[in-house]
Amino acid sequence: EIVLTQSPGTLSLSPGERATLSCRASQTIINSRLAWYQQKPGQAPSLLVYGESIRATGIPDRFSGSGSGTDFTLTISRLEPEDFAVYSCQQYGDSPWTFGQGTKVEIK
Amino acid sequence: QLQLQESGPGPVKPSETLSLTCTVSGGSVSSRTHYWGWIRQPPGGGLEWIASIYYSGITYYNPSLKSRVTISVDTSKNQFSLTLTSVTAADTAVYSCARHAGMGTMPFDYWGQGALVTVSS
Numbered sequence: 169e170i171v172l173t174q175s176p177g178t179l180s181l182s183p184g185e186r187a188t189l190s191c192r193a194s195q196t197i198i199n200s201r202l203a204w205y206q207q208k209p210g211q212a213p214s215l216l217v218y219g220e221s222i223r224a225t226g227i228p229d230r231f232s233g234s235g236s237g238t239d240f241t242l243t244i245s246r247l248e249p250e251d252f253a254v255y256s257c258q259q260y261g262d263s264p265w266t267f268g269q270g271t272k273v274e275i276k
Numbered sequence: 277q278l279q280l281q282e283s284g285p286g287p288v289k290p291s292e293t294l295s296l297t298c299t300v301s302g303g304s305v306s307s308r309t310h311y312w313g314w315i316r317q318p319p320g321g322g323l324e325w326i327a328s329i330y331y332s333g334i335t336y337y338n339p340s341l342k343s344r345v346t347i348s349v350d351t352s353k354n355q356f357s358l359t360l361t362s363v364t365a366a367d368t369a370v371y372s373c374a375r376h377a378g379m380g381t382m383p384f385d386y387w388g389q390g391a392l393v394t395v396s397s
Contacts, residue, residue: 169339203383212372212387213323224385256323260376260383264338267323 170195170259174268180276187244189271191257196237201261204233204242207254207270217242247273278303280373280388287394294360294393298373299353306331306351311376313384314347314358316369328379329356336379363395
């Protein structure tokens with residue numbers, strides 16, 4: 169199965185700063201079938217970005233995804249207070265579908 | 277607006293069977309364009325895909341759990357369900373149901389809130 173490694177484990181930033189989150193796969197993810205989710209305590213994950221940097225419905229354009237092959241990045245251009253959360257990547261191109269361990273974006 | 281709601285037993289004893297149901301509202305499990313899945317997250321851990329099902333009954337399982345898992349769909353009740361046998365403490369997790377469009381082509385776009393299942397004697 170494809171193992172996804174996210175880094176860093178925790179990112180401490182201030183509102184207005186740029187966040188760059190990494191997701192590295194143990195093997196090539198076909199057709200860039202990688203998704204990013206945001207999860208807040210007590211809430212279900214929310215789909216943010218998937219595929220060739222497609223934003224899910226209602227997701228603001230400060231969220232963007234990039235990458236291909238084994239290296240993918242989620243960028244939040246300017247952190248808003250509501251963006252402090254845990255972010256997980258998921259590959260859905262090869263069964264079994266797998267998730268990364270998550271990156272926590274916390275207020276500095 | 278599509279909504280998914282998990283329902284389950286709460287605490288489960290080791291070696292017993294865990295059963296969960298996901299009730300779908302605002303949409304139909306009989307959709308020809310969507311699949312329905314279960315994902316779990318242990319305390320402090322990452323997400324793990326368990327299984328998915330199509331309205332016709334075609335199933336897909338994570339090999340790591342396949343020997344203990346059954347996913348099923350009841351189109352008359354607009355529900356799908358998960359059973360996990362021979363549970364241990366390692367199965368303690370928040371279990372979430374979710375929808376995805378396409379098997380291996382699209383991610384999970386709608387999720388339920390999740391149900392905490394604790395395995396303890």
